[in-house]
Amino acid sequence: DLDGCFDDWNDLEKEFVQLENDHKTYQKKLDEMVTYQKKCMASIAHHRYRIKQINETLKKINLANIAEEEKEKVTKLKNDMSERKSVFRDMEEILPHKNGLYLSIILGSVNISLLNKADKFQYKQNYEKFKLTVTYVVMFLSAFMHFITEYRWTDAVLNFLLVWYYCTLTIRESILVVNGSRIKGWWLTHHFISTVCAGITLIWPDSLTYQLFRKQYIFFTLYLSCVYVMQYYYQSGCLYRMRSLGEGHDMDITVEGFMSWMWKGLAFLLPFLFLGYVFQFYNAYTLYQLSRLPECKEWQVIVLAVIHFILFAGNLVTTLHVLRQKIQS
Amino acid sequence: DLDGCFDDWNDLEKEFVQLENDHKTYQKKLDEMVTYQKKCMASIAHHRYRIKQINETLKKINLANIAEEEKEKVTKLKNDMSERKSVFRDMEEILPHKNGLYLSIILGSVNISLLNKADKFQYKQNYEKFKLTVTYVVMFLSAFMHFITEYRWTDAVLNFLLVWYYCTLTIRESILVVNGSRIKGWWLTHHFISTVCAGITLIWPDSLTYQLFRKQYIFFTLYLSCVYVMQYYYQSGCLYRMRSLGEGHDMDITVEGFMSWMWKGLAFLLPFLFLGYVFQFYNAYTLYQLSRLPECKEWQVIVLAVIHFILFAGNLVTTLHVLRQKIQS
Ligand SMILES: CC(C)(COP(=O)(O)OP(=O)(O)OC[C@H]1O[C@@H](n2cnc3c(N)ncnc32)[C@H](O)[C@@H]1OP(=O)(O)O)[C@@H](O)C(=O)NCCC(=O)NCCS
Numbered sequence: 001d002l003d004g005c006f007d008d009w010n011d012l013e014k015e016f017v018q019l020e021n022d023h024k025t026y027q028k029k030l031d032e033m034v035t036y037q038k039k040c041m042a043s044i045a046h047h048r049y050r051i052k053q054i055n056e057t058l059k060k061i062n063l064a065n066i067a068e069e070e071k072e073k074v075t076k077l078k079n080d081m082s083e084r085k086s087v088f089r090d091m092e093e094i095l096p097h098k099n100g101l102y103l104s105i106i107l108g109s110v111n112i113s114l115l116n117k118a119d120k121f122q123y124k125q126n127y128e129k130f131k132l133t134v135t136y137v138v139m140f141l142s143a144f145m146h147f148i149t150e151y152r153w154t155d156a157v158l159n160f161l162l163v164w165y166y167c168t169l170t171i172r173e174s175i176l177v178v179n180g181s182r183i184k185g186w187w188l189t190h191h192f193i194s195t196v197c198a199g200i201t202l203i204w205p206d207s208l209t210y211q212l213f214r215k216q217y218i219f220f221t222l223y224l225s226c227v228y229v230m231q232y233y234y235q236s237g238c239l240y241r242m243r244s245l246g247e248g249h250d251m252d253i254t255v256e257g258f259m260s261w262m263w264k265g266l267a268f269l270l271p272f273l274f275l276g277y278v279f280q281f282y283n284a285y286t287l288y289q290l291s292r293l294p295e296c297k298e299w300q301v302i303v304l305a306v307i308h309f310i311l312f313a314g315n316l317v318t319t320l321h322v323l324r325q326k327i328q329s
Numbered sequence: 330d331l332d333g334c335f336d337d338w339n340d341l342e343k344e345f346v347q348l349e350n351d352h353k354t355y356q357k358k359l360d361e362m363v364t365y366q367k368k369c370m371a372s373i374a375h376h377r378y379r380i381k382q383i384n385e386t387l388k389k390i391n392l393a394n395i396a397e398e399e400k401e402k403v404t405k406l407k408n409d410m411s412e413r414k415s416v417f418r419d420m421e422e423i424l425p426h427k428n429g430l431y432l433s434i435i436l437g438s439v440n441i442s443l444l445n446k447a448d449k450f451q452y453k454q455n456y457e458k459f460k461l462t463v464t465y466v467v468m469f470l471s472a473f474m475h476f477i478t479e480y481r482w483t484d485a486v487l488n489f490l491l492v493w494y495y496c497t498l499t500i501r502e503s504i505l506v507v508n509g510s511r512i513k514g515w516w517l518t519h520h521f522i523s524t525v526c527a528g529i530t531l532i533w534p535d536s537l538t539y540q541l542f543r544k545q546y547i548f549f550t551l552y553l554s555c556v557y558v559m560q561y562y563y564q565s566g567c568l569y570r571m572r573s574l575g576e577g578h579d580m581d582i583t584v585e586g587f588m589s590w591m592w593k594g595l596a597f598l599l600p601f602l603f604l605g606y607v608f609q610f611y612n613a614y615t616l617y618q619l620s621r622l623p624e625c626k627e628w629q630v631i632v633l634a635v636i637h638f639i640l641f642a643g644n645l646v647t648t649l650h651v652l653r654q655k656i657q658s
Pocket residue numbers: 124180181182183184187224227231235238269273276277315319322
């Protein structure tokens with residue numbers, strides 16, 4: 001038995017030599033990789049700069065004064081340059097990206113780039129799952145609170161959860177954006193504003209106006225979490241199909257199939273979304289009315305009215321804009 | 330001028346071929362690096378598993394029954410194994426690390442490893458600077474609030490800032506821990522609890538008890554931010570000297586020099602820290618007295634009393650423990 005141990009250890013010693021070599025090779029490969037990474041990034045920056053300069057020179061030239069033949073060459077040059085730019089964007093898929101201001105403040109100068117498609121997909125999927133899980137918790141909590149009216153601290157728990165949740169969303173979405181997601185700026189802003197909204201609701205003192213708005217607010221939260229669940233099924237469906245399309249390994253899915261699935265999903269989802277926006281507008285309206293009551297002494301009421309209105313307007317405009325884009329393409 | 334543009338573009342086209350090749354090489358190096366990375370990680374895990382098994386077998390063997398010579402071999406084996414483990418820790422310095430539960434929830438499955446010493450140092454330094462900046466803001470705000478007693482919303486701003494600040498600290502510190510910082514678990518827990526503490530203070534209704542505690546709380550915040558500034562100079566001083574020691578490029582600094590600097594810094598800092606702990610205890614005591622007033626109807630008061638007491642006790646015990654460790658070594 002003791003001899004067995006010594007034998008095992010001797011075996012391990014031999015394997016360890018291999019590991020040491022692998023580790024040395026790894027260090028070498030890592031250094032080489034970083035060298036080439038820096039080289040590519042510097043080179044792309046240089047090309048971008050030069051292209052910008054060419055563009056500026058072109059702008060200064062009066063095109064009316066030159067021959068037809070030259071004009072064609074200029075058009076071709078411009079096309080080439082914009083094509084080149086999109087090549088750079090493709091190249092940057094596997095290069096690290098700079099954190100924006102928000103991530104630099106929250107996380108500091110750490111590199112959060114995902115350098116391949118599989119990781120990106122997994123990250124996005126994980127993000128959707130996270131949203132779904134927290135949404136179920138919020139749904140459960142707000143349904144539960146419909147029956148509890150006595151305890152202000154359960155309201156505090158819900159609002160704390162919402163502050164934390166929206167805050168975490170903004171972090172994860174910023175990471176997605178750094179890694180090339182085309183998520184519209186408004187949805188990110190939306191989650192920032194929602195954080196503030198939940199925060200202000202949290203510190204709203206337990207007054208008459210609070211009591212008058214509480215039921216509506218809880219019902220709104222409940223409704224919103226139901227919409228988010230539907231949105232999850234739509235968005236994760238899109239994600240899966242996009243991936244199959246992109247990898248091309250699944251011949252069942254064509255671009256047309258994807259489009260028809262997407263429109264079916266949207267047709268189901270949109271009525272609920274628009275009803276949600278109407279609800280948001282109604283919230284703003286109710287809060288505005290409350291703020292005009294003589295009993296209302298809290299600054300939170302009118303501020304929340306404005307915030308709910310901003311959320312309503314931004315959501316409506318952005319969703320309509322997305323729809324127009326989808327119809328056009 | 331137009332010809333200049335075409336020439337420039339032709340030059341760029343030639344350079345672009347080089348960039349394309351570099352990019353291809355980069356992709357290759359990246360893939361190779363990832364392959365070796367996985368190999369090393371799997372191999373280390375395998376070694377760890379085998380060593381654990383050997384250790385378990387050794388435990389089962391009755392050492393009283395074996396010859397003296399064998400015993401020596403067993404001792405040597407044990408030494409070898411624990412040495413090997415520390416070799417693994419060194420190897421892991423440049424391998425990616427798994428996120429803990431907290432980071433997985435906040436950031437998701439993104440890799441936040443810093444794979445070289447310079448990045449680690451820079452990250453830590455950035456973290457200390459971040460703390461200093463926010464501390465100055467907190468100091469300014471709480472000094473300002475000493476003169477303003479009318480507006481509850483400035484209190485809300487301060488407490489929101491604190492919630493956000495402590496929350497961000499926990500994220501950054503978790504990243505530090507993943508990258509090998511030896512920061513004690515308590516300081517992380519401390520910032521979690523401080524987040525909760527600021528959150529509960531935030532939702533404390535504007536009652537008699539709140540008014541009675543407000544001045545003391547603001548003064549405490551002010552005092553704490555002064556202590557944090559001192560702590561910053563101590564900790565960033567340690568960091569710089571540690572780095573110079575580690576890199577060995579700066580011959581002015583010896584281990585003895587570092588130790589003497591550290592003790593001088595500590596001797597200056599510790600009285601202020603202990604005064605801070607006494608202050609925390611006093612806060613807990615005051616809150617406990619307030620919670621016994623017949624006018625006190627808020628659950629926040631007694632909960633905050635308990636939290637301040639926990640902070641006091643944890644800080645005191647941990648700092649004493651750190652001191653004992655430092656004296657022993
Ligand atoms: C309108 C809507 C269904 C369109 O979704 P879509 O088809 O994915 O839209 P796009 O094609 O513009 O998506 C582009 C990217 O943004 C992401 N995205 C779109 N809307 C998002 C949202 N609300 N939150 C997070 N990400 C979103 C998509 O996942 C996609 O990411 P990718 O580039 O990584 O693949 C979607 O934007 C939506 O659900 N909006 C409503 C949100 C809302 O109003 N919430 C409040 C409810 S009252």
